[in-house]
Every structure is written in C-alpha cells, then in structure tokens.
Amino acid sequence: METKQFKAESKRLLDMMINSIYTHREIFLRELLSNASDAIDKIYYKALTDDSLTFDKDSYFIKVTADKENRILKIIDTGIGMTKEDLENNLGTIAKSGSLAFKSENELKDGHDIIGQFGVGFYSAFMVADEVTVISRAIGSDEAFKWESKGAEGYTIVPCEKDSIGSEIILKIKDNTEDESYDEYLEEYRLKGIIKKYSDFIRYPIKMDVTESKLKEGSEDEYEDVQEEQTINSMVPIWRKNKKDLTTEDYEQFYAEKHYGFDKPIKHIHISVDGAVRYNAILYIPEKIPFDYYSQEFEKGLELYSNGVLIMNKCADLLPDYFSFVKGMVDSEDLSLNISREMLQHDRQLKLIAKNINKKIKSELVNILKNEREKYEEFYQSFGRQLKYGVYSDYGMHKEELQDLLMFYSSKEKKLVTLDEYVARMPEEQKYIYYATGETTERIDKLPQTEMVADKGYEILYFTEEIDEFAIRMVMAYKEKEFKSVSSGDLGFDADVDNETESEEKENKDLFDYMKDILNGKVKDVRVSKRLKSHPVCLATDGAVSIEMEKILNAMPN
Ligand code: ADP
Ligand code: MG
Numbered sequence: 001m002e003t004k005q006f007k008a009e010s011k012r013l014l015d016m017m018i019n020s021i022y023t024h025r026e027i028f029l030r031e032l033l034s035n036a037s038d039a040i041d042k043i044y045y046k047a048l049t050d051d052s053l054t055f056d057k058d059s060y061f062i063k064v065t066a067d068k069e070n071r072i073l074k075i076i077d078t079g080i081g082m083t084k085e086d087l088e089n090n091l092g093t094i095a096k097s098g099s100l101a102f103k104s105e106n107e108l109k110d111g112h113d114i115i116g117q118f119g120v121g122f123y124s125a126f127m128v129a130d131e132v133t134v135i136s137r138a139i140g141s142d143e144a145f146k147w148e149s150k151g152a153e154g155y156t157i158v159p160c161e162k163d164s165i166g167s168e169i170i171l172k173i174k175d176n177t178e179d180e181s182y183d184e185y186l187e188e189y190r191l192k193g194i195i196k197k198y199s200d201f202i203r204y205p206i207k208m209d210v211t212e213s214k215l216k217e218g219s220e221d222e223y224e225d226v227q228e229e230q231t232i233n234s235m236v237p238i239w240r241k242n243k244k245d246l247t248t249e250d251y252e253q254f255y256a257e258k259h260y261g262f263d264k265p266i267k268h269i270h271i272s273v274d275g276a277v278r279y280n281a282i283l284y285i286p287e288k289i290p291f292d293y294y295s296q297e298f299e300k301g302l303e304l305y306s307n308g309v310l311i312m313n314k315c316a317d318l319l320p321d322y323f324s325f326v327k328g329m330v331d332s333e334d335l336s337l338n339i340s341r342e343m344l345q346h347d348r349q350l351k352l353i354a355k356n357i358n359k360k361i362k363s364e365l366v367n368i369l370k371n372e373r374e375k376y377e378e379f380y381q382s383f384g385r386q387l388k389y390g391v392y393s394d395y396g397m398h399k400e401e402l403q404d405l406l407m408f409y410s411s412k413e414k415k416l417v418t419l420d421e422y423v424a425r426m427p428e429e430q431k432y433i434y435y436a437t438g439e440t441t442e443r444i445d446k447l448p449q450t451e452m453v454a455d456k457g458y459e460i461l462y463f464t465e466e467i468d469e470f471a472i473r474m475v476m477a478y479k480e481k482e483f484k485s486v487s488s489g490d491l492g493f494d495a496d497v498d499n500e501t502e503s504e505e506k507e508n509k510d511l512f513d514y515m516k517d518i519l520n521g522k523v524k525d526v527r528v529s530k531r532l533k534s535h536p537v538c539l540a541t542d543g544a545v546s547i548e549m550e551k552i553l554n555a556m557p558n
Contacts, residue, residue, distance in 0.1 A: 011152040013094055018126040018151065021340045028128050029064075029191070030198035031121035032075045032169055034309055036062040037202045038099045038116050039079020039167060043139065045106055045114075046080070061205045064195070064232075068186045071173040073129075078166040081138035087147040087157055091134060095119045113203060115307055118339050126151045128185050129171035135160055136167040192232050201237040201308035201331075208232055237308055239280040239331055243270050255284055258303075260327035263288040266375050269328075269364050273356060277349045279332035281357060285364070286327060289382045293325065300324035302357075305331035311341055318354045322390025322402060323361050325383045330357070365405055369418070377416055380407050388471040396474035403475050408461040408468065409441050411454055419478040422459060431492045432484035435461040437469055448535030449486040456493060460486060489540045504528045 022028075040060045047055035063076040082090065082098075090098040099116030108114065125132045130150060137144035144162035149155035162168075174182045184190040188210060195206055210230045216222040238246065238254050251268040255261065265284035272280050283302070292298045300321065301314030308331060319326055330353060336345040344350055369376040380387075387406060391399045407416040422433060434453050438444035444462045453460055463469050472483050484492060505512075505528050512526040519526075529538065541550075 008094075010094065014123060014126075014152050017094060017120055017123045021120065022124055022127065023340070023342060025127045026185075026194045027198065027342075028124040029075075029185075029194045030309060031124045033062060033064075033195070033199045033202060033206060034115040035099075035122060036075060036077035036079060036167070036169075037199075037204055038114050039077050039081070040204050041114050042080040042099075042102055045102075045108065046139075049106075057204075061207055062202070063207045064191060065209060066186045066188060066191060068183075071175070071186060073171045073173055073185060073191075075169040075171075076166070077168075078164065081141070081165050081167055082134070082136040082145075083138040083141060084143075084145045084157060086138065087134065087136060087145055090119070091122060091147055091149075092155060092157075093119070094123070113307055115309055117337075118341075120339060121341070125169065125171055128173055128182055130174050131172040133170040133172075134167060135162055135170070137162040137165050139165050195232045198310045200233045200310075201235065201305070202233055203235055203308070205231040205235065206233045237280075237305075237331065239270065239272075239282050239329070243272075246270070251282065251284075254282065255327070258329070260284055261286050261288070261290065265327070266379055267364060267368060269360055271357070271360055277332060277334045277352045279330055279334070279353050281328060281330040281353075283326050283328035283357065283361065285361075285368075285379060286325060287378065287382070289325075294385075298324070302326070303329035304335075305329060306335050306337055306341070307331070307333050309341075311335070311337065312343070315350075317347065317350055318357060320354075320358055320390070320398070321393065322387055322398060323358065325386060326361055362401060362405075369405065377407070380416065385465060385467060388465070388467045391471040392467060392474050399475050403478060406471070408435070408463065411436075411445075411450070411460040411462065413459075417459075417461075419475075422461065423479045423481055425459070426481070427457065429493075430456075430458055431481070433461065433478060433481045434458055434484055434486050434491075435463050435469070435472065436486045437463040440464055447486070448538035449540070451534065453486050453491065485541070487538075487540055501528050 040062070043053070043060070044055050047053040060078045062078075063074075065074045065076070066072070067074075086098060090096055095118065097116050097119035099114050100119070102108075103114055103117075132149055132151075134147040135144060136147070144160050145157055146160040147155055147157050171185075173185050174180075176182055188208065192208065192210070195208075199206060207229050209227050211225050211227050213223045214226045216224050238250060248268070251270070252264055255265050255268070261284075263286055266287045267285040269281075269283040269285075271283070281302070290298065299314050299316070300319050301312075301316040302318045303310060304312040304315040304318065315330070318330060332349065332353065334349050336349070337343070338345050365376070365379075368379065384407060387402055391402045391406065403419060407418050409415065410417040410422065419433070426433075436444045436447055436450045436453075438447060441462050441464060444450060444460075444464070450460055463472070469485075476482065508528070515526045516523060523539075529540070
C-alpha cells in the first residue's frame with residue numbers, strides 16, 4: 001500500500017496563519033522580538049560548549065527603527081543569523097521551527113529561555129506589512145542572503161552584503177485603507193508601548209532612537225528635538241531577582257509601573273516555586289478598592305508570562321472570585337501554549353499554579369491579620385465584602401478556607417473582631433454565637449432584641465451588610481458553636497418561659513387574640529416576652545429565616 005503525502009494549499013494556509021491566529025495585530029512585534037532574542041540566546045548557548053566562541057553580553061542587542069516617510073519598520077538583531085538553507089527551511093516552511101530544533105539538538109531541557117517552538121510567529125509580520133525582507137548573515141559565514149516575500153505569492157532568496165553577523169527584518173508597513181490605519185506601527189510612542197507591554201523582560205536590550213525635546217545648549221528657554229538611542233525594555237524581570245536584594249520600594253515601583261493601581265499596595269507576595277510546575281509570581285494586595293470593583297465591568301486576573309514574554313493580560317483562571325482583588329503577575333516556563341501563544345493548551349499546569357497561589361494569598365492574609373491588625377482592618381474595609389461573598393458562593397464550598405478571615409463589629413469591643421476571638425472569650429455556659437442584623441451599628445444598638453442577650457453579658461456580632469447573614473448561615477457553626485440571631489424565638493438560655501410567663505399568657509389570652517386579629521396574618525403569634533427591658537414590644541422569628549433575611553429575600557426578583 002502506498003502512503004500518500006498530504007498536500008497543503010500553502011497560499012491558503014499562510015493566509016489563515018496571518019489572519020486567523022491572532023486576536024491582536026500588535027503582537028507581530030512581540031513575535032519578531034522573541035525571534036531576535038532567541039537568535040542571541042543561541043549564540044549564548046553555543047558559547048557555553050564551544051571554546052572558540054565567547055559571549056560578551058554587552059555586545060548583543062536588538063534595535064527597532066521606524067522610518068515614517070517610507071513606511072519602513074526594521075527589527076535588527078546581533079543574533080546567530082541564518083544561512084541560505086536556514087532561510088529556506090525556517091522562513092520558507094510554514095510551521096518549521098528552527099528554534100525548536102535547536103533546543104533538541106542542544107539538549108536544552110529546563111531553564112532555558114528560548115521562546116520559539118511553533119514556527120509560525122514570523123508570518124504575523126504580514127498582518128501589518130505587505131512586504132517583508134530578511135537580510136541575514138549566519139555566525140561563521142562571510143556570505144549574507146536576502147529573503148524577500150509579499151506573503152502568499154512566495155519568496156525569493158538572493159545573495160547580498162551585510163557587514164556583521166545577525167539579521168535585519170525589514171517590514172514595508174501597509175498603506176492605510178478606508179477602515180484600517182497602520183500608521184501606529186511607525187509611531188515611536190506606540191512602538192515603545194508595545195515593546196514595554198509584551199517584551200519588557202526580554203533579556204537583551206531592545207533599543208530605539210527616541211526623539212526628545214531638550215533645552216538647547218546655552219539657552220534657558222529654547223528647546224530642540226534631540227535623537228537619542230535608548231533601551232526600552234527593563235530586561236531583568238524583578239520576579240527573577242532574589243527576594244533578599246529587593247526592597248519594598250522596588251515592589252511598589254513595579255506596582256506603579258505596571259499600572260496595577262494608583263494606590264500603594266498594603267502587601268506584596270513574591271513567590272518562586274521550583275516544584276512540579278516552576279513559576280515565579282509577584283502578587284499584591286491593594287489598599288484601595290478600584291472604582292469599578294463591585295461592578296460588572298471589573299475583570300479579575302493576573303498577568304501571565306511565559307519565559308518573560310506576556311501571554312495574557314488578565315488570566316482569570318489564576319484567581320478565585322473571592323480573591324479577585326489581588327493584582328500581579330505569574331511567569332512560568334512550563335506552560336503549554338497554543339499556537340498563537342495567547343492561550344494555554346492544557347490548563348493542568350495553570351490549575352496547579354492557581355491552587356498554589358490561592359494558598360499563599362490565604363496564608364499571607366492570615367499573617368497580616370495576626371501581625372498587622374490595623375493594616376488588615378484597612379484591607380477588610382475595602383474587600384471584606386468579597387470574602388463574605390466567597391463564603392456564601394458555590395454552596396459554601398470555600399467556607400473552611402475563608403471563615404478565619406472574616407470580621408464583624410462586636411457589641412463588646414466596639415470594633416471588628418474575628419470569629420476566633422469571639423469564641424475564645426465566650427463564657428462557658430454560652431451556647432451560641434449571637435448576632436443581630438440591622439442597617440447600622442447604631443440602629444442595632446437600639447433594637448429591643450439585643451438587650452436581653454447583652455444583659456446576659458454575651459457578646460453580639462453586628463451584621464450591617466446584606467451578605468453577612470447569608471454568609472454566616474453558610475458557615476453554620478464556628479468551632480462547634482452555632483450562630484443564633486438575637487431575634488430568634490429561642491435564644492438558648494432559660495429566660496423566656498417559666499410559670500409566671502405561662503400564667504401571664506393565660507390571663508392575657510383575649511388581648512393577644514385580639515392583637516393577632518388586628519394584625520391580620522402579619523404575625524403568627526403574640527406572646528409574653530421576658531427579653532424586653534426598656535422596650536414595650538419586639539418582633540421575633542421562629543424559623544430559619546430571620547426578619548432581615550426575609551426582607552432581602554422579599555426584595556429579590558423572582
Ligand atoms: P518559532 O519562533 O516559533 O520557531 P517563527 O515563525 O517565529 O517560529 O520563526 C521560525 C524560525 O525562523 C525560528 O525558529 C528560527 O529558526 C528562524 N528565525 C526567525 N527569526 C530569526 C532571527 N531573527 N534570527 C535567526 N533565526 C530566526
Ligand atoms: Mg518565533
């Protein structure tokens with residue numbers, strides 16, 4: 001039997017490659033810069049085993065130049081370069097990755113930085129260019145070659161001149177059409193922005209000639225435009241540095257640079273894990289609520305990097321909803337990316353990372369609560385509600401994890417206390433954790449229902465937010481102590497019913513019946529109460545639903 005080769009319609013394939021893989025056009029620059037970085041890395045790795053090569057880090061760089069008038073954008077590197085065959089194989093064959101081959105040939109397994117693997121990124125240049133030229137001279141060769149292509153039509157390779165080792169990728173940026181403008185890819189400001197966004201942590205300098213307005217020499221008020229070569233990327237990612245060498249200011253600066261927020265974070269968490277999945281992360285607990293936090297528009301998520309290259313701006317899967325306030329980034333070399341490198345292929349690694357991160361955030365919050373109470377209370381003012389939603393959501397699945405982080409205003413302490421603190425100082429005979437619901441602490445103070453419990457010397461937690469009681473109903477009991485509303489019929493201590501009450505009940509039967517009648521179905525029963533002190537009457541409930549909850553439930557749309 002003869003096995004036939006698949007035929008591919010390469011024109012269409014290329015067209016698909018160019019137009020359907022990526023969601024954002026701007027990533028073409030990320031792809032070309034990643035290739036340039038890979039090319040330099042290859043010299044670096046070769047030098048490790050080849051004595052005739054030395055790698056002097058300072059002489060390697062990438063340069064981006066834009067010529068607006070002629071609509072030419074160049075990405076120049078001092079990397080390993082390509083021979084004629086390399087050009088043919090790597091740029092002439094779709095889905096052929098010279099970088100992937102390099103990794104296996106050189107048995108680079110872990111900890112390397114080479115980014116390429118799919119052999120398609122290069123073609124993304126055609127999203128913004130109608131013609132791409134590559135001039136390249138390979139290491140150890142004195143010949144240079146020019147590869148040129150207008151996309152689907154194919155390519156040519158001819159010998160040419162080039163003084164130094166490395167490659168120049170020359171893009172003829174598309175003309176604007178009626179609906180699309182491509183001018184931005186020639187704008188210095190925009191290019192700098194794209195480099196910063198995706199390629200800030202490429203290990204080699206990415207340089208640009210930047211125009212800046214400066215004071216004329218000898219003048220005090222006359223300015224002139226000066227061109228100056230600048231390195232745009234920060235190169236060494238802060239998360240790869242040793243924690244010991246970093247100060248709080250360094251982390252705060254990173255927070256500001258990354259626009260995670262305008263506030264100062266109350267805490268940073270720097271994680272470096274070298275286990276089943278390797279990753280680094282820097283997380284922040286913000287101080288202030290983002291203005292849109294409790295709105296539909298708010299998007300949770302952490303930045304996700306693969307080997308220092310940005311893959312996703314907001315990876316939602318890394319954070320549970322109840323920690324959605326956390327900001328920061330994760331970088332891992334162990335992610336299996338999909339072909340556009342915008343998404344993940346398998347989320348197994350991601351799940352592991354997310355689980356791990358979740359634990360760290362929790363334990364950090366516990367730490368702050370224990371050691372920096374004031375800070376925690378500040379944090380809790382902003383995000384406590386989210387934690388309570390967390391307890392309530394998913395049928396209480398996360399309550400064990402979160403209940404220690406909860407705080408409520410206490411009748412005794414007149415400030416926020418934790419459940420643990422409450423239970424620790426409960427008198428021995430006290431059976432329940434008591435709470436009272438109301439709009440404000442002042443209002444709750446005035447409730448007749450609270451008097452009795454307070455009089456017993458028992459502490460009461462004040463629930464002033466709608467979510468409070470729902471969350472606590474999910475928790476059910478803390479350290480085996482159940483929660484009880486001060487407005488429930490049975491408060492759990494003998495005060496309500498005794499002989500005296502019973503006789504009073506009998507004596508006033510007619511009056512009570514009359515009251516019930518007048519209230520016409522609004523109350524189930526009218527009884528004598530011993531819990532009243534300064535108030536003539538109070539409402540109490542029998543069932544599982546408190547008065548406050550009932551109000552909320554009634555207000556909910558069916
Ligand atoms: P990938 O980077 O995933 O391998 P690309 O389509 O981006 O795929 O690039 C294809 C191949 O072309 C690379 O693997 C590499 O061998 C080669 N290549 C691309 N750009 C350069 C460059 N600037 N210098 C040297 N080789 C390059
Ligand atoms: Mg690539």
